[in-house]
Amino acid sequence: MLLVIVDTIATLSGLGITAAVVLYFVAQKFKVYEDPRIDEVEEALPAANCGGCGFAGCRNFAESCVKSESFEGLYCPVGGNEVMTNVARILGREAITQDPQVAVLLCNGTCENRPKTSHYDGASTCAITSSVYGGDTGCQFGCLGHGDCVEVCDFDALHMDPVTGLPVVDDSKCTACGACVKACPKNLFELRKRAKNDRKIYVACKNQDKGGIAKKSCSVACIGCSKCFKVCPFEAITMADNLAYIDADKCRLCRKCVTECPTNAIIEIGFPPRKIKTEETAQANPDKTENKSDNNY
């Protein structure tokens, strides 16, 4: 019995020691240095690999963060400031903070607002449709409604509304990764600063046609009348190519332009109902009027 145990020990220990010695020298001789911080940074990232940062995946972004001196041009839109602060802490640097953003669709050309002028019959993607022609309505700038943006959204934040035929952004899920901005052949998405309660005011139109033509093709088109431009107290509105544009950084959400717009091309979202508006809706909806009057009395 003793002999067996001795043999056993000798054999295995011999193998073990050989292995250890070899491994030791090997480890010494062929050391490959890789910055351990890359792993740490990668761990701090959301691991969505969406490419919203402009790099090929999270690991690639992490490497760039570690290698570069500053964070210039390095921002993870998905993780936002929180993640960037973490990354900065790992690397012992200051983080660049960026206001959180959200994607908005600059088109309100619903089936109702924008009548069809032809029937498209081809592969159902916006990219292909736009390679054939301007679209199946009179407006060449509006949403084609095939949902290329929905397809590319990794965060389930975009859905097609079957009634309007337009995509709808789910603000709570949108990470402003910018995939939809790239996917839309009509460049209808814009990343805008998130305001309190996700309130926003923007011109939901990209139609560069002259007023008359634009209005003819879509009832809610921006006709470039400049009324909003004139009424804006903060100089947040600029005019170009027959279009008004509201700069989200300057806009104070005063809503003056919204009432001014003759075509309702400016959209306000997330505000409590206005007095004047409630009356309008009340007229449109008699049931509600009754309820309201009950409460009042």
Add this chain to the structure above:
Amino acid sequence: MNQWRNFIKGFIKENPVFVLFLGMCPTLGTTSSAINGIGMGLATTFVLVLSNVFISLTARFIPDKVRIPSYIVIIASFVTVVDLIMKAYTNTPGPNGEPSLYDNLGLFIPLIVVNCIVLGRAEAFASKNSVFSSFIDGFGIGLGFTFALFILGSVREILGSGTFLYPALNFKFIKGDGMLAFVLAPGAFLALGYLIAIMNIVKKRFAK
């Protein structure tokens, strides 16, 4: 950590076979019957528990560079222990001369050593956690593995030979043959594929 949750995770949430896709070789190779599946599962559990406990005890003394070789030697030792024990006590042929459990599991007993579950748990859990947690973890994962093997073994045995837990239950569901393909290699793959698909759905339901 809640030890009960630590224990139960191996069954559905982190089931090594259905969810993590680890230890596929013995899963497929030893599940021609439910009993074989259980036997393999328990043997693996035994190794898993002991190596988890032992490694959580010694992890702090082992230098990083020789971590993997050391773990492998420890695991291999427990595997050999299991091998010797099974060779001694589960090597009796069945009443009609069927091969013994040890013969059925055959090559897959020494191969427990390269079962990714064992080394995986040692690396990911035991080396960082307390002895008791590691014990529970090993036990839970091991039983989860056994559970998976049992399910797969049962499906294959019922469809393939028309028996269940034979020879413990000597009962035949159908006259004549079962679908032999399920006893053979192809059936193992097919049954496991569909079981994983079903488990995907079950898991989604659990998550909700």
Add this chain to the structure above:
Amino acid sequence: MGGVHPPENKLSTKSNITELPVPKAVIIPLGQHLGVPAKPLVNKGDDVKVGQLIAASEGFVSANIHSSVSGKVLKIDKALDSSGYTRDAIFINVEGDEWEDSIDRSPEIKKEISLSGAEITKKLAEAGIVGLGGATFPSHVKASVPKGKKAEYLIINGVECEPYLTADHMIMLEKPEELLVGIEIIKKALGVSAAIIGIENNKPDAIEKLSDIAGSYSGTTIQALKVQYPQGGEKQLIQAILKREVPSGGLPIDIGAVVFNVGTVYAIYEAIQKNKPLFERVVTVTGKSISKPSNFKVRLGTQVSELIEAAGGLPEDTGKIINGGPMMGKSLASTEIPVVKGSSGILIIKDEESKRKEIKPCIRCSKCVSVCPMGLEPFLLGVLGEKSMFARLEEEKVMDCIECGSCSFTCPSGRPLLDFIRFGKSNVGRIIRSRKQS
């Protein structure tokens, strides 16, 4: 290799080329050719004559544009053109029909060529000649052989393999002599002695007529070809006639061939011998439902609606209006679109024929592979395009696709293969360009 044989439906072969009356107003787009749009030389309110240069070439692959009517420039504004988008165009209100004096309007055929090769090329550029087969590649660029290359054969494309279209066929029947002189002109410009006119067997009258005359022009021969779509493609035609293949990514000149379309040759004849810039062309107006399928000589800028009116009016059950042939033409969203240099035909398709089939899953029947004239695998390219796998697409040679549509035409599952291939191609093209830049 490959190819399909769609029903020919050449309905307008009995109708001689008739001149369409000058319209009341024309819209002349500034981008009628491959490359950058031309730069307008006239302003609102200017008076112009027929044949007057109104927009100048802007760059190498670009072409001059001449007025097709006489009258007053109404405005320079956006107008919907056959690309499906609004683009800059010159709007002219017609007043009378006053031609530039330099244009020789006499009917007799002028045979001897007084200009030298270099002068011919220069004149082609001035006259704004582009390929009238549809590609609208400026002819003066094609006619100048790049350094280090040598042209051996001039190939004249009289194939007209697209169903329905007959414009080229009619030119061959009615202007054979002019064509052969035109060929001599191009030969001179290219410095080659051999020219081959390729004509498909389904136009025996054209083959006969040209063969009769060709004898008096040395070096010019006629070759009858079996009927096959897309034989009119440059690469396919060279392969059919010379048995040489244009290398992938290369040009015909790489293997010593230059191809001109019949319509272009006629335009070249007129430009060189008659001093007439390109401002009108022959357009086939056809379709099963149209009452008078015709071949018209049309002033560029005339709206499509007027052509259709002249051919008997737009039928009630119109489903699609196509600018070009049914295989490669572009479908139009409106009839208010002007005829441009590349418009070879207007095809009206009935409603019931215009709808695409329901899309079924690919059954991998490989019919698309066997019909692809470029030896590609459309089923694979299609699905790779659909899934935006551009790197694989490039490996699979998507850029070789000539967009002939044989794959979509033949697909039993009704898959929009070419749609996705085109999408993939445009993306791969962009990737390649950006790679070259960096």
Add this chain to the structure above:
Amino acid sequence: MELILIIIGAVFVNNIVLSQFLGICPFIGVSGKVNTAIGMSGAVAFVMVIATVVTYLVQILLDKLGIPFMQTVSYILVIAALVQLVEIILKKVSPALYQALGIFLPLITTNCAILGVAILTYQKELDLVSGVVFAFANAVGFGLALVTFSGIREQLDLANVPKGMKGVPVAFIIAGILAMAFMGFANIV
């Protein structure tokens, strides 16, 4: 002749993956792309042959000392050390080969096909030459299954596999059908 039978047996009849169930983890894991599959097969072939030779020598030692029960421990120790060694030597000697195979080497330590084949070589009582041939043939069998499999999976990337079946489940179904097809070779040797 005997060697040929060993090869045919190992490659087709008792294919290591499809009928012996060894090396399933890399079979499922590294079979997404044809190119990776080829790299992995190469790496496995390399290690499998060397491991068989080395374990053969270890076995002689064990037999001499009369301690056969030490087989598992010593084999795995030797294989683990060997894989690392190969990785390093390869890096030094042939960077090109390392580029092609290197990334797969760490995966191989816990590939049960290597240990499995080493033990099978012992159990079948093969001599050194037959053992090497056997190991190589098994590696070829592994590669054959892996590459074929990856081709099918690559094609399925373009197909509309139902959601629940996507990924691993459908991979097992393919393996099942392939195993079924390979049953046709049963008893050829």
Add this chain to the structure above:
Amino acid sequence: MSKLITVSPSPHIHSGQSVEKLMYGVVIAMMPAMLVSFYFFGLGAIYVTLLSVASCVGFEYLIQKFILKQKPSITDGSAIVTGILLAFNLPSSLPPFIIIVGALLAIGVGKMTFGGLGNNPFNPALVGRVFLLLSFPTRMTKYPLAEGFNTPLLIPTNDNLDAVTGATPLGLVKEGLKNGESITSIFQHNGINYTDFFMGSIGGSLGEIAAFALIIGLVYMLIKKIITWHIPVSIVATIAVFTGILWGFNPESYADPLFHILTGGVLLGAIFMATDYVTSPMNPKGQIYYGIGIGVITVVIRVFGVYPEGVSFAILIMNGFTPLINRYVKPRRFGKIS
């Protein structure tokens, strides 16, 4: 304009070819062989065919409707083709249960698991067939004697299976060779006769017995351009060459090429199974490699393996290789710079 005009990318016309036309074309091509099977195996053949087609179509409908929640596409004819092909590969003496299991495996596992028509890497009918062959080897290798409508519609029990069934010519040869007999004596012994192979009065699966009926189908499909010649011809040629070599080597222990081609479903496989669109390579060159592969594997299994035939296995294996063939064997690209 009251109606909107349609706008779409080119091309604007279509050949009119459709999946349905192709599938029903295949069904028509299979008719001669089906009628021959009815003639020789009587009611049994009709029952197997009907049940197989009905269960394939039924499973396709049920799976699409209730599991995948898709619009059922049973009218495209592909399930019918699978059903007939499965029936063609079965003996006419199977209990209904086995046929239904085969259909479930064919449609459920072989086709729907991968996403339905066009996505399956393996020929569904063969998946069903091989599964049955492995699962119920006795049932699947005993064939009723070809006695036409005289055979009563009776599914033999395990006990009288031997009495009312026989083996295929290939099975007889295989057994004879194992027993040490020579080819000549086996042929004499069992009355093996080439006219029977051609006309179909031999034991076997429904669809494999009559060479002439299968060839009629082939000619029909070639004329209608449903398939090309590459696959069938390369398979048959490979088998002829390979078995020819063995036969030349020793005619007493290897049967001659004609025997191999006419028996054991080679023609059925080469004409109807291997040419399945979805699972065969996409270009002529690839198809020829594929055919050669099938031929070689078939002969290897027949001559050296346990299964007397082997076409099914060979096709299934080559189905597995098809994606690789598609990947590496490309059609000749136009203008390829060599």
Add this chain to the structure above:
Amino acid sequence: MAKKESTFLSMVLTLFLVTLGASAALGYVYELTKDAIADAESAKKSLAVKRVVPEFNNNPTEEFIKIPAETEGDTLYFYVARMNDDTVGYAIETYSKKAFGGLLKLLVGLKPDGTINNVAVLEHKETPGLGTKMTEEKFSSQFPDKNPAKFILKVKKDGGDVDAITASTITSRAYCDAVQRAFSAYTETQTEKGGMK
């Protein structure tokens, strides 16, 4: 927990200690189970013998006769079973090479008068579902209590008395061949030695 530094000494020492501990423990366990393993091995064989011959109380696995043949592989083994010194039967390890999957090994139990007591399949490579049916009662029950001297060990097709397995005539033939080989060897030894007592 702080990880230990990887120094040369610590690495070698750790591996040494680990292997030392492991091997010592293994050696110990081996010693503990050695006897049980040996018992299990021999029990395995005697269990097989037990299945084919009547009850005995000696250890037939230790008491066997070799019937040598030309090659080593063709050797037949006779295990003699005795009950209190009375021979109650022989278990003969026999084989056939005519089976589908090549070698087929059987253990044939004969009573002292040559009647078959029982047959057990030791090793085979037959097709599952076909040849494997030889272990099933329908086929194997044909043999016990038959005397091969009168009962012709051939399938009926070849003019014998054995009902072949459905669709597996070849396996059936091989089975008969193996049993016949055992019986022939038995008769040979009987005539040579005049019985083995």
